[in-house]
Amino acid sequence: MTATLSAGLAGGTQRSTPDPQAAGEAPERPRAPAGRPSRGRPYATGLVTLWLSLVVLLPLAALTVTSTEHGWGGFWDALSAPSALAALRVTVLVAAVVAVLNAVMGTLLAWVLVRDDFPGKAVVNALIDLPFALPTIVASIVLLSLYGPDSPIHVQLNATRYGLVVALAFVTLPFVVRSVQPVLIEADKEVEEAAASLGAGGLTIFRRVILPTLGPAIISGTGLAFARAIGEFGSVVLIGGNIPRHTQVASQYIQQQIEIDQPVNAAAVSVALLAMAFLTLFVLRLVSARSLRREAAS
Protein backbone atom coordinates (compact mmCIF):
# COMPACT_ATOMS: atom_id res chain seq x y z
CA MET A 1 0.00 0.00 0.00
CA THR A 2 2.74 2.40 0.98
CA ALA A 3 4.54 1.74 -2.27
CA THR A 4 1.60 2.74 -4.41
CA LEU A 5 0.96 5.70 -2.22
CA SER A 6 4.51 6.89 -2.62
CA ALA A 7 4.40 6.35 -6.35
CA GLY A 8 1.16 8.29 -6.55
CA LEU A 9 2.49 11.20 -4.59
CA ALA A 10 5.76 11.17 -6.44
CA GLY A 11 3.77 11.23 -9.65
CA GLY A 12 1.92 14.25 -8.35
CA THR A 13 5.11 16.12 -7.64
CA GLN A 14 6.63 14.97 -10.89
CA ARG A 15 4.07 16.89 -12.87
CA SER A 16 4.83 19.91 -10.79
CA THR A 17 8.39 20.36 -12.05
CA PRO A 18 8.58 23.99 -13.13
CA ASP A 19 10.45 23.56 -16.38
CA PRO A 20 8.42 25.29 -19.07
CA GLN A 21 11.60 25.61 -21.14
CA ALA A 22 12.09 21.90 -21.29
CA ALA A 23 8.47 21.17 -22.08
CA GLY A 24 8.98 21.84 -25.76
CA GLU A 25 11.68 19.29 -26.19
CA ALA A 26 10.66 16.65 -23.74
CA PRO A 27 8.07 14.14 -24.91
CA GLU A 28 4.53 15.29 -24.31
CA ARG A 29 3.33 14.51 -20.82
CA PRO A 30 -0.37 14.07 -20.23
CA ARG A 31 -1.44 17.35 -18.68
CA ALA A 32 -5.17 17.04 -18.63
CA PRO A 33 -7.07 14.03 -17.27
CA ALA A 34 -8.17 11.66 -20.00
CA GLY A 35 -11.84 12.03 -19.26
CA ARG A 36 -14.18 13.87 -16.90
CA PRO A 37 -15.42 11.88 -13.92
CA SER A 38 -18.79 10.41 -14.80
CA ARG A 39 -21.67 10.33 -12.36
CA GLY A 40 -23.44 7.30 -13.71
CA ARG A 41 -21.71 4.50 -11.76
CA PRO A 42 -23.70 3.99 -8.57
CA TYR A 43 -22.58 0.36 -8.16
CA ALA A 44 -18.91 1.23 -8.33
CA THR A 45 -19.37 4.10 -5.89
CA GLY A 46 -21.34 1.88 -3.55
CA LEU A 47 -18.78 -0.90 -3.67
CA VAL A 48 -15.92 1.49 -3.01
CA THR A 49 -17.77 3.05 -0.09
CA LEU A 50 -18.54 -0.36 1.37
CA TRP A 51 -14.96 -1.54 0.97
CA LEU A 52 -13.50 1.61 2.49
CA SER A 53 -15.97 1.38 5.37
CA LEU A 54 -15.10 -2.24 6.09
CA VAL A 55 -11.34 -1.96 5.95
CA VAL A 56 -10.69 1.63 7.01
CA LEU A 57 -13.53 3.65 8.43
CA LEU A 58 -15.21 1.14 10.75
CA PRO A 59 -11.99 -0.06 12.42
CA LEU A 60 -10.89 3.54 12.94
CA ALA A 61 -14.27 4.42 14.40
CA ALA A 62 -14.11 1.38 16.71
CA LEU A 63 -10.64 2.42 17.85
CA THR A 64 -11.81 5.92 18.63
CA VAL A 65 -14.78 4.57 20.56
CA THR A 66 -12.53 2.27 22.61
CA SER A 67 -10.15 5.12 23.40
CA THR A 68 -12.99 7.12 24.92
CA GLU A 69 -14.52 4.20 26.84
CA HIS A 70 -13.73 5.99 30.10
CA GLY A 71 -14.89 9.32 28.70
CA TRP A 72 -12.73 12.13 27.34
CA GLY A 73 -11.17 12.52 30.78
CA GLY A 74 -10.01 8.90 30.63
CA PHE A 75 -8.70 9.48 27.11
CA TRP A 76 -6.74 12.48 28.26
CA ASP A 77 -5.40 10.70 31.36
CA ALA A 78 -4.23 7.80 29.23
CA LEU A 79 -2.52 10.14 26.80
CA SER A 80 -0.90 12.38 29.39
CA ALA A 81 0.52 9.56 31.51
CA PRO A 82 4.26 10.31 31.67
CA SER A 83 5.22 6.96 30.13
CA ALA A 84 2.77 7.45 27.24
CA LEU A 85 4.06 10.97 26.60
CA ALA A 86 7.63 9.70 26.78
CA ALA A 87 6.89 6.95 24.25
CA LEU A 88 5.27 9.47 21.88
CA ARG A 89 8.17 11.89 22.35
CA VAL A 90 10.77 9.20 21.59
CA THR A 91 8.74 8.10 18.56
CA VAL A 92 8.44 11.57 17.06
CA LEU A 93 12.04 12.48 17.84
CA VAL A 94 13.49 9.34 16.29
CA ALA A 95 11.09 9.48 13.31
CA ALA A 96 12.05 13.11 12.68
CA VAL A 97 15.77 12.31 12.78
CA VAL A 98 15.21 9.41 10.41
CA ALA A 99 13.12 11.57 8.08
CA VAL A 100 15.86 14.21 7.86
CA LEU A 101 18.51 11.52 7.35
CA ASN A 102 16.36 10.09 4.58
CA ALA A 103 15.88 13.47 2.94
CA VAL A 104 19.65 13.88 2.61
CA MET A 105 20.78 10.32 1.98
CA GLY A 106 17.75 9.37 -0.14
CA THR A 107 18.28 12.35 -2.43
CA LEU A 108 21.97 11.51 -2.70
CA LEU A 109 21.16 7.89 -3.49
CA ALA A 110 18.64 8.90 -6.15
CA TRP A 111 21.19 11.30 -7.62
CA VAL A 112 23.89 8.64 -7.83
CA LEU A 113 21.46 6.14 -9.32
CA VAL A 114 20.24 8.57 -12.00
CA ARG A 115 23.30 10.62 -12.88
CA ASP A 116 26.21 8.25 -12.28
CA ASP A 117 27.15 5.04 -13.97
CA PHE A 118 28.91 2.29 -12.13
CA PRO A 119 29.06 -1.48 -12.32
CA GLY A 120 26.27 -3.20 -10.41
CA LYS A 121 23.96 -0.19 -10.64
CA ALA A 122 20.97 -2.35 -11.55
CA VAL A 123 21.54 -4.49 -8.46
CA VAL A 124 21.76 -1.46 -6.17
CA ASN A 125 18.64 -0.05 -7.79
CA ALA A 126 16.78 -3.30 -7.09
CA LEU A 127 18.12 -3.43 -3.51
CA ILE A 128 16.46 -0.12 -2.69
CA ASP A 129 13.05 -1.77 -2.67
CA LEU A 130 14.15 -4.62 -0.41
CA PRO A 131 12.97 -2.93 2.81
CA PHE A 132 9.45 -2.82 1.32
CA ALA A 133 9.45 -6.55 0.70
CA LEU A 134 11.47 -7.81 3.65
CA PRO A 135 9.53 -8.68 6.80
CA THR A 136 10.55 -5.99 9.25
CA ILE A 137 11.30 -8.51 11.98
CA VAL A 138 13.98 -9.91 9.68
CA ALA A 139 15.53 -6.45 9.58
CA SER A 140 15.52 -6.44 13.36
CA ILE A 141 17.26 -9.81 13.57
CA VAL A 142 19.88 -8.77 11.03
CA LEU A 143 20.55 -5.50 12.83
CA LEU A 144 20.71 -7.25 16.20
CA SER A 145 23.31 -9.73 14.99
CA LEU A 146 25.31 -6.88 13.49
CA TYR A 147 24.95 -4.27 16.26
CA GLY A 148 23.89 -6.45 19.19
CA PRO A 149 25.88 -7.74 22.19
CA ASP A 150 27.88 -10.16 20.02
CA SER A 151 28.59 -7.56 17.35
CA PRO A 152 31.26 -8.82 14.96
CA ILE A 153 32.30 -5.22 14.29
CA HIS A 154 32.21 -4.25 17.99
CA VAL A 155 29.51 -1.65 17.58
CA GLN A 156 26.72 -2.07 20.10
CA LEU A 157 23.59 -0.13 19.33
CA ASN A 158 20.97 -2.40 20.87
CA ALA A 159 18.74 -0.77 23.46
CA THR A 160 19.87 2.72 22.38
CA ARG A 161 18.14 5.40 20.35
CA TYR A 162 20.87 5.03 17.72
CA GLY A 163 19.66 1.46 17.30
CA LEU A 164 16.14 2.78 16.69
CA VAL A 165 17.43 5.27 14.13
CA VAL A 166 19.34 2.58 12.24
CA ALA A 167 16.34 0.23 12.22
CA LEU A 168 13.94 2.91 11.02
CA ALA A 169 16.40 4.26 8.45
CA PHE A 170 16.54 0.77 6.98
CA VAL A 171 12.77 0.37 6.81
CA THR A 172 12.12 3.82 5.33
CA LEU A 173 15.02 3.80 2.86
CA PRO A 174 12.93 3.53 -0.35
CA PHE A 175 10.56 6.47 0.21
CA VAL A 176 12.74 9.44 -0.68
CA VAL A 177 14.78 7.55 -3.28
CA ARG A 178 11.69 6.38 -5.11
CA SER A 179 9.98 9.77 -5.10
CA VAL A 180 13.06 11.74 -6.17
CA GLN A 181 14.31 9.31 -8.81
CA PRO A 182 11.60 9.82 -11.47
CA VAL A 183 11.72 13.61 -11.08
CA LEU A 184 15.46 13.55 -11.51
CA ILE A 185 15.18 11.39 -14.60
CA GLU A 186 12.79 13.93 -16.15
CA ALA A 187 14.68 17.01 -15.00
CA ASP A 188 16.55 18.66 -17.81
CA LYS A 189 20.28 18.71 -17.41
CA GLU A 190 20.54 21.57 -19.93
CA VAL A 191 19.04 23.96 -17.42
CA GLU A 192 21.90 23.21 -15.07
CA GLU A 193 24.39 23.57 -17.91
CA ALA A 194 22.83 26.89 -18.89
CA ALA A 195 23.13 28.10 -15.30
CA ALA A 196 26.77 27.02 -15.25
CA SER A 197 27.49 28.80 -18.51
CA LEU A 198 25.99 31.95 -17.04
CA GLY A 199 28.55 31.73 -14.27
CA ALA A 200 26.63 30.07 -11.45
CA GLY A 201 28.70 28.02 -9.02
CA GLY A 202 27.91 24.46 -7.99
CA LEU A 203 26.21 25.56 -4.79
CA THR A 204 24.08 28.15 -6.56
CA ILE A 205 23.01 25.65 -9.20
CA PHE A 206 22.04 23.21 -6.47
CA ARG A 207 20.17 25.85 -4.47
CA ARG A 208 18.46 27.72 -7.31
CA VAL A 209 17.97 25.07 -10.00
CA ILE A 210 18.08 21.54 -8.63
CA LEU A 211 16.48 21.99 -5.22
CA PRO A 212 13.34 23.79 -6.52
CA THR A 213 12.87 20.96 -9.01
CA LEU A 214 13.37 18.16 -6.52
CA GLY A 215 11.90 19.94 -3.51
CA PRO A 216 8.32 18.68 -3.69
CA ALA A 217 9.48 15.11 -4.32
CA ILE A 218 11.92 15.25 -1.40
CA ILE A 219 9.24 16.65 0.88
CA SER A 220 6.70 14.01 -0.06
CA GLY A 221 9.22 11.18 0.30
CA THR A 222 10.40 12.53 3.63
CA GLY A 223 6.84 12.93 4.87
CA LEU A 224 5.97 9.37 3.94
CA ALA A 225 9.12 8.09 5.61
CA PHE A 226 8.15 10.01 8.75
CA ALA A 227 4.61 8.63 8.70
CA ARG A 228 5.96 5.11 8.27
CA ALA A 229 8.55 5.56 11.02
CA ILE A 230 6.13 6.69 13.72
CA GLY A 231 4.09 3.51 13.34
CA GLU A 232 6.94 1.05 12.93
CA PHE A 233 6.96 -1.98 15.20
CA GLY A 234 8.66 -5.07 13.77
CA SER A 235 12.06 -3.61 13.01
CA VAL A 236 12.54 -2.00 16.44
CA VAL A 237 11.27 -4.92 18.49
CA LEU A 238 14.64 -6.62 18.95
CA ILE A 239 17.16 -3.83 18.46
CA GLY A 240 15.25 -1.15 20.39
CA GLY A 241 15.35 -2.76 23.81
CA ASN A 242 11.86 -1.49 24.73
CA ILE A 243 13.16 0.54 27.66
CA PRO A 244 10.32 2.79 28.89
CA ARG A 245 11.11 6.51 28.67
CA HIS A 246 14.29 5.81 26.74
CA THR A 247 13.84 3.58 23.70
CA GLN A 248 10.23 2.42 24.00
CA VAL A 249 8.38 3.68 20.93
CA ALA A 250 4.64 4.27 20.80
CA SER A 251 3.85 0.99 19.05
CA GLN A 252 5.70 -0.95 21.75
CA TYR A 253 3.90 1.03 24.43
CA ILE A 254 0.60 0.11 22.79
CA GLN A 255 1.50 -3.58 22.78
CA GLN A 256 2.57 -3.41 26.41
CA GLN A 257 -0.69 -1.76 27.44
CA ILE A 258 -2.63 -4.50 25.65
CA GLU A 259 -0.59 -7.16 27.43
CA ILE A 260 -1.26 -5.67 30.84
CA ASP A 261 -4.96 -5.35 30.07
CA GLN A 262 -5.20 -1.58 29.62
CA PRO A 263 -6.97 -1.38 26.25
CA VAL A 264 -8.06 2.21 26.79
CA ASN A 265 -4.46 3.39 27.23
CA ALA A 266 -3.49 1.44 24.14
CA ALA A 267 -6.35 2.89 22.09
CA ALA A 268 -5.66 6.46 23.23
CA VAL A 269 -2.03 6.32 22.13
CA SER A 270 -3.14 4.62 18.91
CA VAL A 271 -5.49 7.50 18.19
CA ALA A 272 -2.63 9.94 18.80
CA LEU A 273 -0.42 8.02 16.35
CA LEU A 274 -3.25 7.91 13.86
CA ALA A 275 -3.79 11.65 14.14
CA MET A 276 -0.09 12.29 13.56
CA ALA A 277 0.02 10.04 10.51
CA PHE A 278 -3.13 11.64 9.13
CA LEU A 279 -1.78 15.14 9.71
CA THR A 280 1.45 14.25 7.94
CA LEU A 281 -0.40 12.91 4.91
CA PHE A 282 -2.74 15.92 4.93
CA VAL A 283 0.17 18.35 4.91
CA LEU A 284 1.73 16.38 2.06
CA ARG A 285 -1.47 16.71 0.04
CA LEU A 286 -1.48 20.45 0.70
CA VAL A 287 2.14 20.81 -0.41
CA SER A 288 1.54 18.78 -3.52
CA ALA A 289 -1.66 20.70 -4.37
CA ARG A 290 0.17 23.99 -3.88
CA SER A 291 2.97 23.06 -6.24
CA LEU A 292 0.41 21.87 -8.79
CA ARG A 293 -1.29 25.24 -8.54
CA ARG A 294 2.03 26.99 -8.92
CA GLU A 295 2.70 24.99 -12.02
CA ALA A 296 -0.69 25.86 -13.45
CA ALA A 297 -0.01 29.55 -12.78
CA SER A 298 3.39 29.55 -14.46
Add this chain to the structure above:
Amino acid sequence: MSRTTHLSAAATAVVGALVLSACAGGGSSDTSATSVPAGNVAKVTGTISLYGYSVAKAAYAQVIPGFTSGGAGQGVQFQQSYGASGDQSRKVAAGAPADVVSFSVEPDVTRLVKAGLVAADWDAGPDKGVPFGSVVTMVVRKGNPKGIHDWDDLLGPGISVVTPNPFSSGSAKWNLLAPYAVKSDGGTNPSAGLAYLTSLITQHVHVQPGSGREATETFLQGTGDVLLSYEDEAIAAVRAGDPVSYVTPPQTFKIENPVAVVTRAKNPTAATAFVGYLFTPAAQRLFAEAGFRPVDPTVAAAYAKDFPAPQKLWTISDLGGWASVDADLFTKGTGKVAVIYDKATK
Protein backbone atom coordinates in the same frame (compact mmCIF):
# COMPACT_ATOMS: atom_id res chain seq x y z
CA MET B 1 9.32 -12.60 -23.82
CA SER B 2 6.90 -14.96 -22.15
CA ARG B 3 9.74 -16.18 -19.96
CA THR B 4 10.25 -12.67 -18.68
CA THR B 5 6.55 -12.41 -17.98
CA HIS B 6 6.66 -15.63 -15.99
CA LEU B 7 9.69 -14.44 -14.10
CA SER B 8 8.17 -11.11 -13.22
CA ALA B 9 4.92 -12.80 -12.20
CA ALA B 10 6.86 -15.12 -9.92
CA ALA B 11 8.85 -12.22 -8.49
CA THR B 12 5.64 -10.31 -7.82
CA ALA B 13 4.16 -13.33 -6.07
CA VAL B 14 7.21 -13.75 -3.86
CA VAL B 15 7.30 -10.09 -2.94
CA GLY B 16 3.57 -10.16 -2.26
CA ALA B 17 3.94 -13.16 0.02
CA LEU B 18 6.78 -11.49 1.90
CA VAL B 19 4.79 -8.32 2.35
CA LEU B 20 1.80 -10.31 3.59
CA SER B 21 3.91 -12.22 6.08
CA ALA B 22 5.42 -8.96 7.24
CA CYS B 23 1.95 -7.61 7.88
CA ALA B 24 0.96 -10.74 9.76
CA GLY B 25 3.92 -10.51 12.14
CA GLY B 26 4.07 -8.75 15.46
CA GLY B 27 1.92 -10.93 17.71
CA SER B 28 3.07 -11.35 21.28
CA SER B 29 2.48 -15.05 21.57
CA ASP B 30 3.69 -17.71 19.27
CA THR B 31 1.60 -20.56 18.06
CA SER B 32 2.85 -23.82 16.69
CA ALA B 33 1.17 -27.00 15.66
CA THR B 34 2.71 -30.33 16.45
CA SER B 35 1.34 -33.05 14.30
CA VAL B 36 1.84 -36.66 15.17
CA PRO B 37 0.89 -39.40 12.74
CA ALA B 38 -1.88 -41.62 14.04
CA GLY B 39 -0.70 -44.82 15.65
CA ASN B 40 -2.15 -48.30 15.29
CA VAL B 41 -4.60 -48.24 18.16
CA ALA B 42 -5.24 -44.80 19.56
CA LYS B 43 -6.91 -44.56 22.93
CA VAL B 44 -7.65 -40.86 22.61
CA THR B 45 -7.51 -38.88 19.43
CA GLY B 46 -8.21 -35.43 18.17
CA THR B 47 -6.51 -32.15 18.85
CA ILE B 48 -5.64 -30.57 22.18
CA SER B 49 -5.34 -26.81 22.20
CA LEU B 50 -2.85 -25.83 24.90
CA TYR B 51 -2.53 -22.25 26.18
CA GLY B 52 0.63 -21.93 28.24
CA TYR B 53 2.76 -19.30 29.92
CA SER B 54 5.83 -18.31 27.94
CA VAL B 55 8.54 -20.25 29.77
CA ALA B 56 6.55 -23.51 29.87
CA LYS B 57 7.22 -23.97 26.16
CA ALA B 58 10.56 -25.60 27.02
CA ALA B 59 8.85 -28.14 29.27
CA TYR B 60 6.14 -29.08 26.80
CA ALA B 61 8.69 -29.48 24.03
CA GLN B 62 9.72 -32.60 25.97
CA VAL B 63 6.51 -33.65 27.68
CA ILE B 64 4.17 -33.56 24.67
CA PRO B 65 6.29 -35.98 22.61
CA GLY B 66 6.37 -38.17 25.75
CA PHE B 67 2.56 -38.18 25.79
CA THR B 68 2.02 -38.73 22.08
CA SER B 69 4.70 -41.40 21.70
CA GLY B 70 3.41 -43.41 24.66
CA GLY B 71 0.27 -45.53 24.59
CA ALA B 72 -2.20 -43.03 26.01
CA GLY B 73 -1.75 -40.08 23.74
CA GLN B 74 -0.92 -41.73 20.47
CA GLY B 75 -2.52 -39.91 17.58
CA VAL B 76 -3.29 -36.77 19.56
CA GLN B 77 -2.31 -33.55 17.90
CA PHE B 78 -1.36 -30.39 19.75
CA GLN B 79 -2.08 -26.79 18.97
CA GLN B 80 0.16 -24.77 21.28
CA SER B 81 0.16 -21.10 22.15
CA TYR B 82 2.56 -19.46 24.58
CA GLY B 83 2.74 -15.95 25.98
CA ALA B 84 2.65 -13.92 29.17
CA SER B 85 0.59 -15.89 31.72
CA GLY B 86 -1.90 -13.12 32.54
CA ASP B 87 -2.26 -12.21 28.87
CA GLN B 88 -2.88 -15.86 27.93
CA SER B 89 -5.45 -16.20 30.70
CA ARG B 90 -7.33 -13.10 29.55
CA LYS B 91 -7.31 -14.40 25.99
CA VAL B 92 -8.91 -17.68 27.08
CA ALA B 93 -11.43 -15.78 29.22
CA ALA B 94 -12.21 -13.70 26.13
CA GLY B 95 -13.00 -16.81 24.11
CA ALA B 96 -9.75 -18.27 22.80
CA PRO B 97 -10.42 -21.96 22.09
CA ALA B 98 -8.29 -23.64 24.78
CA ASP B 99 -8.67 -27.24 25.96
CA VAL B 100 -5.87 -27.19 28.51
CA VAL B 101 -4.35 -24.17 30.23
CA SER B 102 -0.92 -24.13 31.84
CA PHE B 103 -0.32 -20.87 33.65
CA SER B 104 2.43 -19.50 35.81
CA VAL B 105 0.26 -18.44 38.74
CA GLU B 106 -2.97 -19.68 40.26
CA PRO B 107 -4.88 -16.36 39.93
CA ASP B 108 -4.75 -16.79 36.16
CA VAL B 109 -6.66 -20.07 36.57
CA THR B 110 -8.96 -18.47 39.14
CA ARG B 111 -9.95 -15.91 36.51
CA LEU B 112 -11.21 -18.79 34.36
CA VAL B 113 -12.99 -20.41 37.31
CA LYS B 114 -14.84 -17.13 37.84
CA ALA B 115 -15.68 -17.04 34.14
CA GLY B 116 -17.11 -20.56 34.40
CA LEU B 117 -14.44 -21.95 32.09
CA VAL B 118 -12.62 -24.13 34.60
CA ALA B 119 -14.32 -26.40 37.17
CA ALA B 120 -14.17 -25.06 40.72
CA ASP B 121 -12.56 -28.31 41.91
CA TRP B 122 -9.69 -28.17 39.42
CA ASP B 123 -7.18 -28.14 42.29
CA ALA B 124 -8.84 -30.93 44.30
CA GLY B 125 -6.17 -33.55 43.48
CA PRO B 126 -3.34 -34.48 45.86
CA ASP B 127 -0.97 -32.10 44.03
CA LYS B 128 -3.54 -29.28 43.95
CA GLY B 129 -3.45 -29.07 40.16
CA VAL B 130 0.26 -28.27 40.11
CA PRO B 131 2.29 -30.83 38.11
CA PHE B 132 5.60 -28.96 38.17
CA GLY B 133 7.30 -25.88 39.53
CA SER B 134 10.57 -24.14 40.16
CA VAL B 135 12.21 -21.63 42.49
CA VAL B 136 12.96 -17.94 42.02
CA THR B 137 16.58 -17.51 41.06
CA MET B 138 18.99 -14.76 40.03
CA VAL B 139 20.65 -14.97 36.63
CA VAL B 140 23.88 -12.95 36.38
CA ARG B 141 26.53 -12.28 33.76
CA LYS B 142 29.12 -15.03 33.46
CA GLY B 143 31.53 -15.02 36.37
CA ASN B 144 29.13 -12.88 38.45
CA PRO B 145 31.12 -9.63 37.97
CA LYS B 146 28.82 -7.65 40.28
CA GLY B 147 29.05 -10.20 43.08
CA ILE B 148 25.33 -10.89 43.38
CA HIS B 149 24.55 -13.52 46.05
CA ASP B 150 21.55 -12.40 48.04
CA TRP B 151 18.55 -10.09 47.90
CA ASP B 152 20.37 -7.12 49.44
CA ASP B 153 22.93 -7.20 46.63
CA LEU B 154 20.19 -6.19 44.17
CA LEU B 155 19.89 -2.82 45.93
CA GLY B 156 23.59 -2.07 45.48
CA PRO B 157 24.45 1.23 43.76
CA GLY B 158 23.92 1.13 40.01
CA ILE B 159 22.65 -2.45 39.89
CA SER B 160 20.05 -2.84 37.16
CA VAL B 161 17.52 -5.65 37.59
CA VAL B 162 15.44 -7.20 34.80
CA THR B 163 12.07 -8.61 35.84
CA PRO B 164 8.88 -8.69 33.78
CA ASN B 165 5.72 -6.65 34.24
CA PRO B 166 3.53 -8.15 37.02
CA PHE B 167 0.34 -7.02 35.25
CA SER B 168 0.97 -9.43 32.39
CA SER B 169 3.54 -11.90 33.67
CA GLY B 170 3.18 -14.60 36.29
CA SER B 171 6.94 -14.82 36.56
CA ALA B 172 7.01 -11.20 37.71
CA LYS B 173 4.68 -11.97 40.60
CA TRP B 174 6.90 -14.85 41.80
CA ASN B 175 9.99 -12.65 41.42
CA LEU B 176 8.51 -9.92 43.59
CA LEU B 177 6.99 -12.31 46.12
CA ALA B 178 10.37 -13.91 46.81
CA PRO B 179 12.11 -10.87 48.34
CA TYR B 180 8.80 -9.77 49.86
CA ALA B 181 8.51 -13.07 51.75
CA VAL B 182 12.16 -12.97 52.78
CA LYS B 183 12.14 -9.34 53.95
CA SER B 184 8.73 -9.50 55.60
CA ASP B 185 9.59 -12.80 57.27
CA GLY B 186 6.77 -14.62 55.56
CA GLY B 187 4.35 -11.71 55.64
CA THR B 188 4.60 -11.01 59.38
CA ASN B 189 6.25 -7.64 58.75
CA PRO B 190 4.67 -6.43 55.50
CA SER B 191 6.11 -2.91 55.66
CA ALA B 192 9.69 -4.23 55.58
CA GLY B 193 8.81 -6.33 52.54
CA LEU B 194 7.14 -3.40 50.78
CA ALA B 195 10.04 -1.07 51.61
CA TYR B 196 12.41 -3.49 49.89
CA LEU B 197 10.13 -3.75 46.84
CA THR B 198 9.75 0.03 46.66
CA SER B 199 13.48 0.62 46.37
CA LEU B 200 13.93 -2.38 44.07
CA ILE B 201 11.19 -1.32 41.65
CA THR B 202 11.72 2.44 41.69
CA GLN B 203 15.53 2.46 41.59
CA HIS B 204 16.70 -0.77 40.01
CA VAL B 205 14.06 -1.95 37.53
CA HIS B 206 14.20 0.01 34.27
CA VAL B 207 12.51 -2.30 31.77
CA GLN B 208 9.10 -3.96 31.76
CA PRO B 209 9.20 -7.03 29.53
CA GLY B 210 5.80 -8.64 28.99
CA SER B 211 6.66 -12.20 29.96
CA GLY B 212 9.33 -14.27 31.66
CA ARG B 213 10.63 -15.40 28.28
CA GLU B 214 10.80 -11.83 27.01
CA ALA B 215 12.69 -10.84 30.16
CA THR B 216 15.28 -13.53 29.46
CA GLU B 217 15.64 -12.30 25.89
CA THR B 218 16.06 -8.73 27.10
CA PHE B 219 18.76 -9.82 29.55
CA LEU B 220 20.57 -11.96 26.99
CA GLN B 221 20.55 -9.00 24.59
CA GLY B 222 22.63 -7.10 27.07
CA THR B 223 20.24 -5.14 29.32
CA GLY B 224 20.75 -5.24 33.11
CA ASP B 225 23.07 -6.86 35.65
CA VAL B 226 20.63 -9.35 37.17
CA LEU B 227 17.65 -11.21 35.77
CA LEU B 228 15.07 -12.50 38.22
CA SER B 229 13.64 -15.67 36.76
CA TYR B 230 12.56 -19.24 37.12
CA GLU B 231 15.35 -21.65 37.95
CA ASP B 232 14.33 -23.70 34.88
CA GLU B 233 14.80 -20.68 32.64
CA ALA B 234 18.27 -20.13 34.15
CA ILE B 235 19.15 -23.80 33.61
CA ALA B 236 17.97 -23.58 30.00
CA ALA B 237 20.09 -20.46 29.35
CA VAL B 238 23.21 -22.07 30.83
CA ARG B 239 22.58 -25.26 28.86
CA ALA B 240 22.14 -23.23 25.67
CA GLY B 241 25.65 -21.87 26.21
CA ASP B 242 24.58 -18.30 26.90
CA PRO B 243 27.26 -16.30 28.76
CA VAL B 244 25.41 -16.30 32.08
CA SER B 245 25.41 -18.15 35.37
CA TYR B 246 22.84 -18.24 38.13
CA VAL B 247 22.68 -17.87 41.85
CA THR B 248 19.86 -19.20 43.99
CA PRO B 249 19.83 -17.03 47.12
CA PRO B 250 19.82 -18.78 50.52
CA GLN B 251 16.18 -17.80 51.03
CA THR B 252 13.89 -17.82 48.04
CA PHE B 253 10.38 -18.71 46.91
CA LYS B 254 8.73 -21.89 45.67
CA ILE B 255 7.10 -21.50 42.26
CA GLU B 256 4.04 -23.66 41.63
CA ASN B 257 2.68 -23.70 38.08
CA PRO B 258 -0.94 -24.87 37.79
CA VAL B 259 -2.54 -26.77 34.91
CA ALA B 260 -6.28 -27.17 34.33
CA VAL B 261 -8.75 -28.58 31.82
CA VAL B 262 -11.13 -26.04 30.29
CA THR B 263 -14.79 -27.02 30.73
CA ARG B 264 -15.87 -26.22 27.21
CA ALA B 265 -12.94 -28.22 25.80
CA LYS B 266 -13.79 -29.59 22.38
CA ASN B 267 -11.95 -32.73 23.30
CA PRO B 268 -12.43 -33.26 27.06
CA THR B 269 -11.34 -36.92 27.09
CA ALA B 270 -8.01 -36.19 25.48
CA ALA B 271 -7.54 -33.03 27.57
CA THR B 272 -8.20 -34.88 30.84
CA ALA B 273 -5.95 -37.75 29.77
CA PHE B 274 -3.15 -35.29 28.99
CA VAL B 275 -3.42 -33.45 32.30
CA GLY B 276 -3.49 -36.82 34.09
CA TYR B 277 -0.35 -37.84 32.21
CA LEU B 278 1.53 -34.78 33.50
CA PHE B 279 1.47 -36.27 37.02
CA THR B 280 2.81 -39.69 36.00
CA PRO B 281 6.43 -40.56 36.88
CA ALA B 282 7.30 -40.66 33.16
CA ALA B 283 6.14 -37.07 32.59
CA GLN B 284 7.64 -35.95 35.91
CA ARG B 285 11.04 -37.20 34.76
CA LEU B 286 10.67 -35.26 31.50
CA PHE B 287 9.87 -32.09 33.45
CA ALA B 288 12.97 -32.67 35.57
CA GLU B 289 15.07 -33.21 32.45
CA ALA B 290 13.81 -29.90 31.09
CA GLY B 291 14.93 -28.15 34.30
CA PHE B 292 11.55 -27.86 36.03
CA ARG B 293 11.18 -29.15 39.59
CA PRO B 294 8.93 -32.24 39.63
CA VAL B 295 6.25 -32.68 42.29
CA ASP B 296 6.40 -36.50 42.45
CA PRO B 297 8.52 -37.20 45.58
CA THR B 298 10.28 -40.25 44.10
CA VAL B 299 11.25 -38.45 40.90
CA ALA B 300 12.22 -35.35 42.88
CA ALA B 301 14.53 -37.47 45.05
CA ALA B 302 16.16 -38.96 41.96
CA TYR B 303 16.92 -35.48 40.60
CA ALA B 304 17.80 -33.90 43.94
CA LYS B 305 21.33 -33.03 42.87
CA ASP B 306 20.02 -30.92 39.95
CA PHE B 307 17.70 -28.99 42.24
CA PRO B 308 19.52 -28.07 45.45
CA ALA B 309 17.26 -27.17 48.36
CA PRO B 310 17.75 -23.57 49.51
CA GLN B 311 18.24 -22.76 53.18
CA LYS B 312 14.67 -21.58 53.40
CA LEU B 313 12.03 -21.96 50.71
CA TRP B 314 9.02 -19.72 51.29
CA THR B 315 5.73 -20.77 49.73
CA ILE B 316 2.56 -18.97 48.73
CA SER B 317 0.70 -20.65 51.61
CA ASP B 318 3.22 -19.09 54.06
CA LEU B 319 1.86 -15.75 52.85
CA GLY B 320 -1.77 -16.87 53.23
CA GLY B 321 -2.49 -18.35 49.80
CA TRP B 322 -2.98 -16.81 46.36
CA ALA B 323 -6.49 -15.48 46.94
CA SER B 324 -5.45 -13.12 49.72
CA VAL B 325 -1.96 -12.37 48.34
CA ASP B 326 -3.31 -11.46 44.90
CA ALA B 327 -6.03 -9.25 46.33
CA ASP B 328 -3.71 -7.61 48.85
CA LEU B 329 -0.66 -7.02 46.67
CA PHE B 330 -1.51 -7.27 42.98
CA THR B 331 -5.06 -5.94 42.49
CA LYS B 332 -4.85 -3.28 39.82
CA GLY B 333 -5.07 0.22 41.26
CA THR B 334 -5.28 -0.81 44.93
CA GLY B 335 -2.87 -3.72 45.51
CA LYS B 336 0.15 -2.61 47.52
CA VAL B 337 2.70 -3.86 45.01
CA ALA B 338 0.53 -2.77 42.08
CA VAL B 339 0.54 0.79 43.42
CA ILE B 340 4.33 0.79 43.85
CA TYR B 341 4.79 -0.55 40.33
CA ASP B 342 2.27 1.86 38.82
CA LYS B 343 3.89 4.82 40.51
CA ALA B 344 7.34 3.79 39.33
CA THR B 345 6.34 3.12 35.74
CA LYS B 346 3.53 5.56 35.01
